[in-house]
Amino acid sequence: MSEEQLDPRVVRTRRMLHDAMRELLHDRDPVDISVTDITARAKVSRPTFYQHCGTPEELIATMVRDDLRDIIACGRRADDGDPLSRIRQIVGELNQRRCLYRRLMSHGPGLGRGKQELLAYLAGRTEEMIMARHPDLPARTAQEASRFIAGGMIVLLSGWLSSADPAPEPEVDQFCRRLWRLGESVVEGLAEA
Template identity: 35%
Template sequence: MSKELTESRRTRYTRRAMQDALIELLRDQPLGSITVKALCERADVNRSTFYAHYASIEELLHDIEDETMAWVTTALEQLLAQPDPAGIEHVIERICQYIADNRNHLQVLMSPKADIGFQQQLLGLIYSQRGVGEQLQSSAGYPAEAQMRMRFAVSGSIGLLQYWLATDLAASPESVSHTIFTMCTPATQ
């Protein structure tokens, strides 16, 4: 966990600069080969500033991941609170827009270049949410089928988002969210 500092505008700016620098470096090299010196040069901060905020580069990456997971958790809570399908599609669209707005970080976080554990943590978070299966797959014939449908929907959605990020967001957030929604919800008869 990052060291506690007063959360001033300057602190937020410095942390964001270091996060952005790490993401830029991860585009070209694996995490294990990134040095604090290279990161500080890219972020235009000195080493003492880095160590005032983080104990290691891995801790900085986990800080980026934690911010993303906090946002995803909130989005999932909103998704599960939606009583009607139109609301669910709107929340999925907001998630896709968030991905588009944060594409630089998420293109790296959702790729093999960063910590693969983040993607597993993301899937675990989604799977652990009570009600995801019920919301997205309410027409399943029995509990095991609902669980299989939910896992397929979540894994397929993550795969589609990874593809979308890898294609540099060739489709619109609305198009991707509509595809996720229609593929994950059963057709009404």
């Protein structure tokens, strides 16, 4: 169900919970954030929290899913068919939400679902690019290559997002070009395999 179809009170409460979690992530590691911390910051009751999600990890996964939905929507509006511009769009948005994604990347065990959401999104966009370039490639090969590239992107993003402050635009652009060159070399190597 899309946000437009939800009761406005549900949308408002979800945003309050997301905002509270984002604020808490500025100061703490995700594994150190309790339901009590979230409900106190959001000024909602525990039963209200549990109506929207079961655990803090679920809340983070929902936030990531919502972020990715927003990134996809922005990417579709700005899509000029250039895969590098898509990468810039994704990395630029992650850079703006750096606090959340820095912690998400560096605390894998407690944030498995959120990280899986991001990995699935990156793999899906990469698979689209691979199939557009190599339409005769077996689907399994394209899927494996896209997961390989997306996994590498996660590792590189984790290191790049390690500082707390958002990177300036030129640094974002340089990082995107490096990611693109690495991914493209794998994609081009598929033609030779």
